[in-house]
Amino acid sequence: MKNASEGTPKTNLKQEAQKPGARKFGMLMLGWQRFKRNKTGLFGLTLVSIVFFFAICGPFIAPYHPNDQSAMLEFRSKSPPSLKNLLGTDRMGYDVASRVIYGAPTALVVGVGSMLVAAVIGIMLGGISGYVGGMADELLMRFTEFFLVIPVFIVILVMVRIFGIVVVGSVLEKIPYLNLSTIIVILGVFGWPPIARIARAEFLRLKEMEFVEAARCIGAGSVSIIFRHILPNALPSLVVIIALGIGGSILMEAMISFLGFGDPKAISWGQLLYFNYEFLKIAPWASIAPGIAIFITVLGFNLLADGLTDAFNPRLKE
């Protein structure tokens, strides 16, 4: 194992380095070599890829339109899995398999979207905090801690509901998926503190590194130091926390939708649970399928994050 880890990456890297495109990704390539040997991480990546596949190809492979309630007309609602409806139908005659597949893009958009918002806020605040230091650091970190102690979930429920009411009758109402976008933004706005903390720690560590000082001695300005030298080196740690956050956000959204605060127009797994949990005894498949989908997605992102930790910070685990 040890020998293999020293031998293979170098030779592969050299081959990769021949391609002009591979030039900038020295550390990423090394990370990938390490990641490839990590079974958990690969399993997580597989699960996430499957979810992405369904999200992208959903419309082509889903057997029914998501709003197709025709089974109801044939008195086949709540029918168990069969050849006609692979995962059965629910109490309103929807095909469970199609609904679950159409729920994948929603979950990913929520997860990735909210973490993008969180990453922008978190990296900015954490980066400033770590790079500038002193009073700014003190203030920003207290601000971050303030966000950490807020019972986020309740605040989100309240805000989603209030926003949903405020908007009625205004121009904003015409925006498609407004409710879902609100959830994404709010999840992002409340999800940045862990990212900010990691970003701060990394900036603090990296700004003292000799290569940063060397870059300064060569005449690099602050902008170049931050964006060319510090941020790319901080990314591995940030990517891990962001991958974890995506799983967390998807779970959060499922919880919000399960409580009935979700976007009624978007198909989400939490919402499917919300619609069907009362019929758990009569049509269990209608609740189990979206439940498993949530489980697989969140597990996938968490394992992926775990694998990324091993790949980028190998010393942490030894």
Place this chain on the structure above:
Amino acid sequence: MTLVGEQNARLLDVKGLRVLFFTGAGVVKAVDGIDYGLQCGETLGLVGESGSGKTISSLALLRLIPRPGKIMAGEILFGSEDLILKTEAEMTAIRGKKIAMIFQNPAYSLNPIYSIGDQLGEILMWHEKLSRRQADEQVVELLGLVGITDPGGRLKQFPHELSGGMKQRVCVARALLCNPSLVLADEPTTNLDVTIQAQILDMLMELKDQFNMSMILVTHDMGVVARMADRITVMYAGRICETADARTLFNAPLHPYTAALLETMPRVDQSYSEKSKKRLTVIPGRIPNLIAPPSGCRFHPRCNEADETCSRIMPESIKIKEGHTVSCLKRSPSAGDS
């Protein structure tokens, strides 16, 4: 570069430089009023124990004193310009282009995520406004000069694929890219094998002449300065003890600290076996706390020639002869003996 052309022209003059660190425990007088300088084409060795302020006084030239340090007083005349008065933007243009630095630890002074070609080319693209291709060509040429085999192929390699000596060669190449008039080498060979040390030092000497540069060599290794430096400045506890040309300093050191420092250096022409009864001497005591340095001469608590006046009067630097100054009360012309 008009600066480089003329021989015997003054390249750098630091006057009364004072750098203070404002820490929680008090104000650390890391560099406390020092003067030094060098001529075009000269190599100045800046020697001293750890914590004597030698690295700080060289970083001050680039105005890159780490926090919480600040340059509180002094002039840094580089050519005809005072670097203290420059704006940050003007300094950025000088760093790397006119004054470059080589660091102690080559393993950490290259950014791990960029290939050698990217890191070095970037500098030329900033300072010289070259295109990517022109920059690459120049980088390859320089990598060849610093003794790297297959420089073209190395462009695409990453720092972790190079050995320590190779990395330091790359760092030297990086420092020389824009043909600076002054190179600051901060213990450039401390972290390398002895054999590679020698190679790097030889290479530095050669390139220094070839590029017509001046160099400030910061080190605690008397062997290295003996080999490299034209003139030597000895620092102790943030002040300068003695400045002289290398030959004079080694043969006839005037300051007690310089003499003691030379005594601590093992010599090939002396036997230290049981029989010879000769032992390597040690300077007793430790480098003082710079928050509350000793009164008078900073070295007096450890000096075996010190008397009561030394603890009261801070010695001024005295010119013994052209190019040889010493700051010691016992060596002032009025004291008679020397």
